Amino acid sequence: MASAPPAQALPLLYNDLVPLNVEQHSNFKLRAYDKAPHLVGVHAVPLTVDEFAQCQRFLPIVFSSGAEPVPLALMGLNEGVSTLVDTEGTLRRDDGYVPAYIRRYPWMLVRLRPDSEELSLCFDPKSELIGEYEDGQPLIENGEATQITKDLLAFCEQFEQAAARTAEFVKELKEADLFMDGELSIQVPDVEQPFVYRGFQMVNEEKLRELRGDQLRKWNQNGLLPLLHAHLFSLQGMREIFFAQRQMGLGPAPAFQIS
Numbered sequence: 001m002a003s004a005p006p007a008q009a010l011p012l013l014y015n016d017l018v019p020l021n022v023e024q025h026s027n028f029k030l031r032a033y034d035k036a037p038h039l040v041g042v043h044a045v046p047l048t049v050d051e052f053a054q055c056q057r058f059l060p061i062v063f064s065s066g067a068e069p070v071p072l073a074l075m076g077l078n079e080g081v082s083t084l085v086d087t088e089g090t091l092r093r094d095d096g097y098v099p100a101y102i103r104r105y106p107w108m109l110v111r112l113r114p115d116s117e118e119l120s121l122c123f124d125p126k127s128e129l130i131g132e133y134e135d136g137q138p139l140i141e142n143g144e145a146t147q148i149t150k151d152l153l154a155f156c157e158q159f160e161q162a163a164a165r166t167a168e169f170v171k172e173l174k175e176a177d178l179f180m181d182g183e184l185s186i187q188v189p190d191v192e193q194p195f196v197y198r199g200f201q202m203v204n205e206e207k208l209r210e211l212r213g214d215q216l217r218k219w220n221q222n223g224l225l226p227l228l229h230a231h232l233f234s235l236q237g238m239r240e241i242f243f244a245q246r247q248m249g250l251g252p253a254p255a256f257q258i259s
Contacts, residue, residue: 012045013038013105015126019112022143029136030148031129037089038105038127043076045101048162049169052227056234058096060241062182063201069170069179071231073099074241076250077184077197083244100159106130109156119160121153169224173203176215178228180204184238188246195242202235203228 010017020028044062047055048071055061055073063069075084084098085091091098106127109119123130130139137148145153173179182202187194208228211219219225 011108013042013102014108014124016124017108017110017122018125019110019120019122020139020149022140022145026140026143027132028130028139029133030139030152031131031133031136033129034091035089036085036091036102036105039082039085039102040087040089041080041082043079043081044072044074045099047071047073047099047101048159048166049227050162050165051097051100052230052234055097055099056230056237058237059099059234060237061231061234063170063179063203065181065199065201069174069201071166071170072200073097073101074238076245077238077241078245078250081245081250083241083248083250100155100162104156104159107152107156109160121149121156169227172219172224173228176207176211178203178207180207186239186242197238203231205232208232 047061051073052061052071060074062072062074064072075082083092084096106124106129108122108124110122111118112120138146139149140146179201180203181198182200184197185194186197216225219228
């Protein structure tokens with residue numbers, strides 16, 4: 001029988017993690033849902049490089065601050081504010097992109113033993129999406145994983161592979177010293193002082209334009225260059241999110257600066 005994952009800081013959205021196993025969860029089902037209350041107040045989630053092309057059309061892509069940057073999809077510019085869902089977790093728009101990190105929840109692959117590379121499929125037991133319900137799709141039948149469980153496992157495996165590619169992408173950017181502190185200043189007609197947003201990183205466009213020779217050819221051939229352009233193009237969407245927040249009556253009060 002699989003044991004619980006080692007105690008550690010839980011990732012964003014997750015309240016707990018337990019491994020799925022045949023004995024304990026033979027009667028568990030996965031419910032269909034049209035609301036995601038776990039997303040209420042979540043303004044940013046991690047993003048993989050595999051998603052940059054799609055995401056940049058709908059959500060800004062920035063990098064977290066600190067020594068180990070992580071790509072983030074922004075759903076709001078202020079802590080606790082999301083333009084993706086309403087206060088009940090209902091999706092506000094059906095023409096946008098929902099990051100894979102969100103679609104993966106409440107599942108995740110976890111290394112149960114520090115001395116092993118094997119990953120086990122775990123889920124958040126506090127999620128209302130999984131449980132011993134009368135309705136829903138069975139996760140286990142006749143002592144074996146159902147097709148839906150196999151599909152979920154495959155999706156989580158693909159996510160882990162994309163996360164590894166993302167880590168290599170960030171490593172290359174760090175080695176090229178391309179990160180810089182980001183700042184967004186937005187002036188609106190009815191407010192004297194601009195709204196200023198900091199606390200994120202972005203690619204230094206000037207340094208990117210200065211790339212020459214072998215490195216530029218390498219990044220063009222391995223597909224890294226289009227990813228950088230997708231990130232830079234997406235930053236225009238930060239203003240759209242700002243005004244979407246104001247239309248919804250969310251975000252900072254007039255003349256309030258975020259730093």
